[in-house]
Amino acid sequence: MVIAGVIIDEKIEGMLKEVGVKDSKILSREKREKLFEIISEFAEAYIVNKAYPNEIDSSNLNELTYSKVIQIIYASLPLHPKIVTIDKVGNEDIVIMKIRELGLKDNVVFNADVKYIEASAASIIAKVTRDRIIDSLKKIYGDFGSGYPSDPKTRKWIIEIYEKDKNNPPPIIRRTWKTLLKIAPNYYISKG
Structure with a gap:
């Protein structure tokens, strides 16, 4: 932000x-x-x-x-x-x-x-x-679209990196995004 x-x-x-x-x-x-x-x-x-x-x-x-x-x-x-x-x-x-x-x-x-x-x-x-x-x-992580969870390109990028490594999300991802629960559940953390 x-x-x-x-x-x-x-x-x-x-x-x-x-x-x-x-x-x-x-x-x-x-x-x-x-x-x-x-x-x-x-x-x-x-x-x-x-x-x-x-x-x-x-x-x-x-x-x-x-x-x-x-x-x-x-x-x-x-x-x-x-x-x-x-x-x-x-x-x-x-x-x-x-x-x-x-x-x-x-x-x-x-x-x-x-x-x-x-x-x-x-x-x-x-x-x-x-x-x-x-x-x-994007030069480091590839084209992930806008970076907003509503962006289909961003969601597709997350799915692709999740398929490669389910346990180590890139540090650019907000891990409390509710979107992650559906597409990359191991990346999701709760704000508790």
Whole structure:
């Protein structure tokens, strides 16, 4: 999982909208790559944080996400942000409390990556970073598709590697995926 934060000056918000910065999910990979370069050039800074499969397997996903977001907020403090915009996905009370403790204004809303340019920019940075990580992992592990459990290519890849070795899953697999119970049961572990 890749999470990003982008610090932008209000003066460039219009330009970022004009060049097409919007929620990464509705952009082609080629467009995201171009926008990544523009964002990285004009933003005050961007911060990327990652959660690895073993972290996700041993943690509550929401709590892990909140922890990674708080780390990004702390990393941004030297640049004196005033407002912290976050795409709300669950109960972010811990993040909101931390933002307020730090004397910042919180803007935690559903679909922030659609509604706010800073969240759109962060979604692009995160998605491009994830795409690049996936590309580098494919050089090692072969073409496993998107890496999402809903991807048929990913499931096919897991089945193929499981047939070769039922006891040693590659470290890139989230072992708590329920999908594994059906297609690679020896790889599955419960979060307990």
